[in-house]
Amino acid sequence: MAPAITLAADAPTLSAANTGFMLICSALVLIMTPGLAFFYGGMVRVKSTLNMLMMSFISMGIVTILWVLYGFSLAFGTDSGSIIGWSSDFVGFSGIGKVELWDGYTIPIYVFAVFQLMFAIITPALISGALADRVKFTAWSLFIALWATVVYFPVAHWVWGAGGWAFELGVIDFAGGTAVHINAGAAALGVILVIGKRIGFKKDPMRPHSLPLVMLGAGLLWFGWFGFNAGSWLGNDDGVGALMFVNTQIATAAAMLAWLAYEKIRHGAFTTLGAASGAVAGLVAITPSGGAVSPLGAIAVGAIAGVLCAMAVGLKYKFGYDDSLDVVGVHLVGGVAGSLLIGFFATGGGQSDAAGLFYGGGLDQFWKQCAGVFGVLAYSLVASAVLAFLIDKTIGMRVTEDDEIAGIDQAEHAETAYDFSGAGGGAAARTAAPAPVAGTASKKVDA
Template sequence: MPPGILTIAADKATLSPANTGFMLICSALVMIMTPGLAFFYGGMVRVKSVLNMLMMSFISLGIVTILWVLYGFGLAFGKDNGGVIGWDSTFAGMGHIGLTQLWGTTTIPVYVFAVFQLMFAVITPALISGALADRVKFTAWALFIALWVTVVYFPVAHWVWADGGWLFKLGVIDFAGGTAVHINAGAAALGVILVVGKRIGFKKDPMRPHSLPLVMLGAGLLWFGWFGFNAGSWLNNDDGVAAVAFVNTQVATAAAMLGWLAYEKLRHGSFTTLGAASGAVAGLVAITPACGAVSPLGAIAIGVIAGVVCAMAVGLKYKFGYDDSLDVVGVHLVGGVIGSLLIGVFATGGVQSDAKGLLYGGGFAQLGKQSVGVVCVLLYSLVVSYVLAKAIDLVMGFRVGEDEEIAGVDQAAHAETAYDFAGAGGGTAARKTTALGETPTKKVDA
């Protein structure tokens, strides 16, 4: 994502109503991805935990939004300090920003850039939640979000996207979040899993998705919102780069879905709706860092590779014994790594920058830079996330009690159930007689 210096703009940039409107629409599209993620994850859990799964995403909209306004935007995109973190007192509280003050050399206001970036900050910790389904305290999760975005997401966003961030200066390409969002979230998920442990009944009890239609709805919303996620990351619509990113997003996602389904058919004998949804998300993840660097043919290759490899990777949790409930590690971490590294292979040098990959005469230079970005973000997020989760576990306990987990986190944390079947098949009278232990009589028409 270009924070300013990569954006092609006039020498004396002026506010563009067209680009401003475009970016506001893209911001709204990225926002809808968090509820979409909630449905995607919510459909994959058992009935007793669906509300908790939805809330683990929705609470991120509340917590991260406030922290972003107070200090998050300043830490991520303020004046650089040693390539590691930013700060600008003007951004603290966002009350001293001019209404038409432009972001860098772009033609959009600072407020528009800030709200677009906010939506990225919101969805990233929400991605982690899928790995922890069925077993964590809601209060502990909320505290983890606040701490994690402060010490992990905001600094990593600065490294990758801010003018002065050390990975940005190194030349690591991450158009829309392969490292800062997906590898970051996937590595964090693995770190927290190692602290909270496995669900009761892992590898023994059936833990099938309770609503595949919800999964498909969530995947569809994610796919739709992802066009804002990727195309909007060029911050303008003046030069065709956003259009290339849009096309590559569609192409890679389609290819990944087909790749996942093909693998699934060969491996398990069926084309499943869960496989189609998961494959699409894997493609979206993998093309995110690369959508501004490759051609549509490169996007097809990235999509197919991501679909097949991620489908294989989700089974690793059974081999290695870590309980990644909804395959955050297998899809987001693995998919993010694939997309980030393959920039070093398929980058054409003719879209967002002149950096070329191995197949286009660029040698191993860009692949080496991408590898540095992948390894550093992965290790930083993994280690710090583990430490944060361990500290929370020691102070207040991260996991719900055994009885609460068996009964369902929905009742324990939210005092609600997702579905009310009490009135199914009968009216008030029928429910009253049944409650008295009598068998309701059936009215027969003459």
């Protein structure tokens, strides 16, 4: 059969509306990384707050430069062996025209590249929550650079790059269940198995120091996630992006309620930390599946993920791995759940005609999802552990025991998150305080 002839009139042309939409979505995805910093920063103890913030912020610097130099080329360049990409025009963005369109779409390559950059930034930042309190900042920075190169860029090509093995197999991952969340969660597990537990794990109280910061971070993540998910359709012409937007809200709400119900039954209280964590679990689970399921399916995906993730966060105490801020329990488990549930709840009327078991499609899509999920999980787990081992044996991954006990903020950044010297306490404040009026009780000033 002769190949079809594409007329110039049929070729995509630049859409100002889709271009503007995608630039807004890119900004929304970027704000998720500071949101993640606040989310994680509020969950740690006071002495680690700045370090936790910086572990996310530094990713915005390192990954941006690597993405421009070679990361975009490795992830989305011309396929080689279904494993990696490469296009010399993408190196340094040197051969990209300002109105040159991403193949098959109505947005410029620059817009697609910057949107995908924001995904590349937040993925290693997600890992940082598992390593709180104990990792050298220089070692973490080196790990980000190596991990992005060896793990994230190839996996992004597998899942989203034309010719990547998962893409060609038909694995559905709308916005990053495998490439982002399973990838980061498996990496977190691999690294913590190498570097070990925090001093005092399961002995000392390690409660969040600022739940308001946690809630602020969760709110920013929820807000930014609409760009993360809806923008991944790369346009707004056929309603699939709108379906994803709606399902993002629905699944997040369902997961938050399910997590709260579980912890009320299991622990007797509705906690703010549970509400925030449940919302994030729902966001994670709907990320791969939201373009394939119906709104009712989104409720099921969110509720299932909310309960599974709430159950999973306690596994670290049972099995003895110190996942400081539950990256494994939320991102790995939530990503696996959301990806595999596509095999059951995909309607065949969303982003593709692939239907799940409950919609007459059998288990064909489920097995494809399994291949993508466990292929990415295994590679990221092993590769991340190897990278952490090599860094640990060369420059060392962990701060000293004294620095960890005293506080990693002072040791690594020479700063503290909160300055109480002017808060009205201490000897200076008591000296400056006026004498009490006769006949009244003296009030104690707390430091």
